[in-house]
Structure formats: structure tokens, C-alpha cells
Amino acid sequence: MAPIPGSGLAKGLAVTLRTMTKKSVTAQYPDAQPDLPPRTRGVIGLFEENCTVCMLCARECPDWCIYIDSHKETVPAATPGGRERSRNVLDRFAIDFSLCMYCGICIEVCPFDALFWSPEFEYAETDIRDLTHERDKLREWMWTVPAPPALDPGAEEPKELATARKTADKLAAQQAPPATEPHADEQARAAEQPTRPQGDSKQQTDQPNPDRPKPGDSAPGHLKSGDSTPDQPKPGDSTPDQPKPDQPKPDQPKPGQEGSE
Numbered sequence: 054m055a056p057i058p059g060s061g062l063a064k065g066l067a068v069t070l071r072t073m074t075k076k077s078v079t080a081q082y083p084d085a086q087p088d089l090p091p092r093t094r095g096v097i098g099l100f101e102e103n104c105t106v107c108m109l110c111a112r113e114c115p116d117w118c119i120y121i122d123s124h125k126e127t128v129p130a131a132t133p134g135g136r137e138r139s140r141n142v143l144d145r146f147a148i149d150f151s152l153c154m155y156c157g158i159c160i161e162v163c164p165f166d167a168l169f170w171s172p173e174f175e176y177a178e179t180d181i182r183d184l185t186h187e188r189d190k191l192r193e194w195m196w197t198v199p200a201p202p203a204l205d206p207g208a209e210e211p212k213e214l215a216t217a218r219k220t221a222d223k224l225a226a227q228q229a230p231p232a233t234e235p236h237a238d239e240q241a242r243a244a245e246q247p248t249r250p251q252g253d254s255k256q257q258t259d260q261p262n263p264d265r266p267k268p269g270d271s272a273p274g275h276l277k278s279g280d281s282t283p284d285q286p287k288p289g290d291s292t293p294d295q296p297k298p299d300q301p302k303p304d305q306p307k308p309g310q311e312g313s314e
């Protein structure tokens with residue numbers, strides 16, 4: 054059947070009208086930053102403290118764009134009579150991102166978790182030689198690596214996390230100030246409060262607690278001239294545990310009588 058003249062134009066106008074009523078999905082980059090998934094393959098970060106220069110990543114890279122230089126270093130024996138050890142010291146670690154095809158093989162094969170994906174992608178250069186990132190720049194990318202996702206509920210804690218947590222707990226216990234002892238005394242005093250004889254508040258404050266430090270012990274300079282025994286409560290003390298001068302107890306010496314005892 055022959056097409057109706059003008060039907061193609063009507064279809065095209067229908068598509069135009071449909072898209073005109075939809076919301077635009079265009080991101081105004083660079084004014085608006087894209088909302089990327091956290092595991093976006095943007096650039097590779099190097100955590101060089103974990104790198105043992107095993108060369109696995111450089112050997113497995115299909116583009117041969119990882120450059121590693123190292124030398125061996127002798128480590129003295131840890132104990133007398135022990136054997137010296139040798140270890141690899143990293144001299145250079147570079148990735149040429151003008152060759153990299155972002156396959157992620159190097160990150161997958163690294164046995165020591167020294168390489169990570171970062172979602173950062175704004176490192177375009179006008180000179181292609183600047184796309185070879187040396188170890189310092191690769192380390193800078195580590196600050197942009199997102200934290201790993203949370204473990205599933207009930208999952209076994211990873212060994213490295215458990216070890217780090219135990220070490221942190223041990224350090225915190227060693228660095229804890231000995232200020233916990235006075236705190237324990239405070240708690241002991243608070244526990245003694247209900248055992249005191251019940252009565253009016255004046256009587257309770259007049260009864261010095263034998264377990265408490267005596268007034269003369271803590272502040273001997275506060276003793277007045279009429280006080281001859283530092284273990285007796287002082288008149289005029291402002292603390293509620295001290296007897297008041299105007300209401301002495303019958304079984305305790307009055308302020309004026311202490312000097313004669």
C-alpha cells in the first residue's frame with residue numbers, strides 16, 4: 054500500500070512533541086559534577102606501603118603500561134646470630150594512563166591490596182607525557198578512593214580489621230589516664246551515702262565520716278588559731294560535712310575548748 058503523503062512528517066513531529074515535554078537529562082558539566090557510582094573506574098591509586106614489589110601487576114598488565122623499578126636492601130638480623138634478610142625497596146612506580154585501558158587486571162591480581170580504583174576522572178592533559186603518573190601522584194589519588202561498602206549483617210570480621218581493632222584497644226588501654234581511681238573513690242562515697250544514720254540534715258552534716266579525709270589532712274593551712282587537733286572538724290568550714298561553729302555537737306569539743314584538750 055502506498056504511504057499516505059505527509060505521514061512521515063506527522064511521525065517526525067510526534068517524536069519532537071514527545072521529547073519536548075520530557076525533562077532534560079543533560080548534565081551541565083563542568084558546572085554540575087556528575088553523580089558517579091562509588092566504584093567508577095576513574096584512575097588508579099597506589100598505597101605504596103602495601104607494595105612488596107612483587108611485579109605481578111606489571112607482568113599481568115595487557116598494555117605493559119606499569120613501570121616499576123626497585124633495588125634490594127639487606128636487613129640486619131633481628132636477633133644475635135640470626136640470618137640477615139633482604140627486601141625489595143620501591144624506587145619507581147608509574148602508570149601510563151595514555152596506554153591504560155582500565156581493565157582492572159592489575160588491581161585484581163595485586164596480592165597485597167596496594168592498588169585501588171578511584172572515581173576521579175579529571176586528569177586530562179594537553180601533553181600526553183603528563184599522563185604518566187609517578188608514585189607521588191598515584192599516592193595522591195589514594196585520598197579519593199571511597200571507603201569499601203559495609204559488611205553484611207553477621208558477616209565474619211576481616212582478619213586485618215580484627216587485628217587493627219585489637220591493636221587500637223591495647224593502645225587505648227595503655228594510654229588511659231590513671232584518673233579512674235579518684236572516680237572509683239567518688240563512686241565508693243556515693244555508695245556509702247545511704248548507710249548513714251537517718252536524721253535531720255544538721256545531724257548528718259555534724260557527723261564526720263571516719264573514711265573521709267580529715268580537714269587538717271587536705272588543707273592544714275585552713276586551721277584556725279583555736280584548733281589544736283587537726284583531726285577535729287573546723288568551725289567555719291563551708292563543706293557540708295564539717296560542723297558549723299554556731300551549732301556544735303555535745304559529743305564534740307566546742308571551738309573554744311579544743312585548745313585545752
Ligand code: SF4
Nearest residue numbers: 114153154156157159
Ligand atoms: S587497568 Fe589494565 S591496562 Fe590499566 S594499568 Fe591496570 S592492568 Fe594495565
Ligand code: SF4
Nearest residue numbers: 104105107108110163
Ligand atoms: S602486584 Fe601489588 S604488591 Fe605487587 S608490585 Fe604490583 S602493586 Fe606492588
